[in-house]
Amino acid sequence: MPKDFKTGLESLGNGCFAWIQHDGGWGLANSGLISDSGQSLIVDTLYDHRTTRVMLDAYRDVHSTGFDVVVNTHANGDHTYGNDLVHGARIITSRAAAEDMPDPTKRAALLRDWEAHGHYGAWVHETYAEMFDFEGIAYAGPTETFDEETTLTVGTRELRLRVLGPAHTRGDLIVYSPSDRVVYTGDLLFADAHPAIWAGPVGNWIAACDYIEGLDVDVIVPGHGALSDKTHVRAMRDYLVYVRDETRARYDAGLSEADCVAEISLENFRHWREAERIVLNVNALYHEFSGGTHKTDKDDLFRRLRAYTKACACCGGHHHGDTP
Numbered sequence: 001m002p003k004d005f006k007t008g009l010e011s012l013g014n015g016c017f018a019w020i021q022h023d024g025g026w027g028l029a030n031s032g033l034i035s036d037s038g039q040s041l042i043v044d045t046l047y048d049h050r051t052t053r054v055m056l057d058a059y060r061d062v063h064s065t066g067f068d069v070v071v072n073t074h075a076n077g078d079h080t081y082g083n084d085l086v087h088g089a090r091i092i093t094s095r096a097a098a099e100d101m102p103d104p105t106k107r108a109a110l111l112r113d114w115e116a117h118g119h120y121g122a123w124v125h126e127t128y129a130e131m132f133d134f135e136g137i138a139y140a141g142p143t144e145t146f147d148e149e150t151t152l153t154v155g156t157r158e159l160r161l162r163v164l165g166p167a168h169t170r171g172d173l174i175v176y177s178p179s180d181r182v183v184y185t186g187d188l189l190f191a192d193a194h195p196a197i198w199a200g201p202v203g204n205w206i207a208a209c210d211y212i213e214g215l216d217v218d219v220i221v222p223g224h225g226a227l228s229d230k231t232h233v234r235a236m237r238d239y240l241v242y243v244r245d246e247t248r249a250r251y252d253a254g255l256s257e258a259d260c261v262a263e264i265s266l267e268n269f270r271h272w273r274e275a276e277r278i279v280l281n282v283n284a285l286y287h288e289f290s291g292g293t294h295k296t297d298k299d300d301l302f303r304r305l306r307a308y309t310k311a312c313a314c315c316g317g318h319h320h321g322d323t324p
């Protein structure tokens, strides 16, 4: 690669496609289409009806016979809320992702009443309300689940679905097409952006990077960001190891989460988007290092996330670890 990074359909050859959303930030996820001999499989839908409709129209331009299967790479709404627009399709995900699949009507309700939900409500509002419309979306959960690994046939093609979570979320999986040398990673890969550790353990995510790097692939479709290759996977792995080690030293020294976040330099990742995710990642790591006993005040966590985001905006996202 690298390719032009803009919203649109990318042909990966031989009936394999990626729908890429610029700029890959909060809620702006990617998707995939595999079309073969009149059958098709979609990897992930998008965050709302408007964005999903635009994508499905582009998919219909290259695949005219209906969509048979949706695979959700994990449970987050920016990869699942468009499921209800793919009428009649089988919806497949891991068992853990199925258990965590969120109800979009709750997101709509939260945004109608965000001021009553403290810093969390304010963060959801300022992050998503302008760009997305969650009204009128119906929950369309999985019709089938699996553990560990399964194989799907689309036309003449064999696709391998493999669970590599818990990492970003509890149920992360990848969709690998060996014959195309393509893998759709979901949010196990953010390209040129800080990842968000919602679940962990971080060691599983590092192992997932190693697994993806070991695949025989040329093109890697990340969950967010431009079309990628293995250099992006290695960079993600480096970030996870670095943040784990930097956080561990400060956890062991007894620093508060806020002090730990303030001390960690992100200079080596200064060109990546969403530096504020360090707030979430330090929180997840403190939780992990404590064996689950570390207490988190959700309102304070999102207060600090908002503050870090605003500080980043002041310096053009070039953050150097000086959070307020």
Ligand SMILES: [Zn+2]
Pocket (backbone or CB within 6 Å): 027, 029, 076, 078, 079, 187, 223, 224
């Ligand atoms: Zn995502």
